Amino acid sequence: MRLLFLDFDGVVHPLHAESTGLQHFCWLPVLVRLVEPYDDVRIVVHSTWRFIHTDNELRALLGPLGPRFVGSAPRAPREQAIEMVLGANKGTVVSHIALDDDAKEFSGSTVNLLLVEPHLGISDVRVQDALSAWLSGGLNAADDGSTLVVTATVVGRGPDTPYVLVEDAQELQFFVIKRVFEGDWEALDSGDVVELITTRGELSRVLRARLISSSGGLDE
The missing domain is CATH 2.40.50.140 (Nucleic acid-binding proteins)
Incomplete structure (x- = not known):
């Protein structure tokens, strides 16, 4: 399988959604549309929402993407939590990508990060193009060590x-x-x-x- 690590705030809705007049998960349909053709993609939530919601609640919040939800990342800093999931699933995960708006949470490790603008998130066409390239298989070997x-x-x-x-x-x-x-x-x-x-x-x-x-x- 391939894993998509998902942050919520600044990704599927603006970082401060309340002040913009937009609702939480307003951009989720964009992600649903992009992921829909690819049955091998599963979702791990690494958003801080995992600290206040159970996995069942996170699955429900993901709406149409709920069936793809395979769990939340461990309670650790984001980069470390993602690496822990990847390390525990070495024989299963063939590729991964992490959607996040907070660059300072990542130090340039082996995490394949797609950084988004917190006020645009997944609504950004640039982000959609990059994610589509990964989903279509063009990025399966993006980080081969070279x-x-x-x-x-x-x-x-x-x-x-x-x-x-x-x-x-x-x-x-x-x-x-x-x-x-x-x-x-x-x-x-x-x-x-x-x-x-x-x-x-x-x-x-x-x-x-x-x-x-x-x-x-x-x-x-």
Whole structure:
């Protein structure tokens, strides 16, 4: 089977849904539509909702996706909890992906993270395209242990979020989180050129990043 690790807040509804006028799970139909053709995909909830809801309640909250629910992640930090599930199911899980909006919960480990914007979640077309690529099988071997060196330009920094968005010459975009950056994180600005070490595949993860040229000239 393949596992989809699912956060709720910021993924299937906005992070602060009450203040936006949108209801909880308002974007769940999008996920239902994307997953529906793939019978081998099962869902593990790693959202903090697992701390206040039983597995039966989580299954009910997932609506049409309830039959795919196979349990909630252990009570541990998100990245560690996901790794624990994967470690316990090595012989069964052939591929996985984690949907989450909180970059600081992840340090760039072996977790195949699809980071979403907390105000857009799964409604973001970019996220839908990346998830569709994984679901269709194109990402089954996305992280085979090999890496790729990529040169990219900083195009923006998320407000109040510990990541920057960068884009390479082929207009492929990557999220760079603070923990994997080697250098002065606060000095990064739009137009800066960075070198990335990424995993191979359509949904690459950035393992390391460093500044090679600032927007004002070569970095000394």
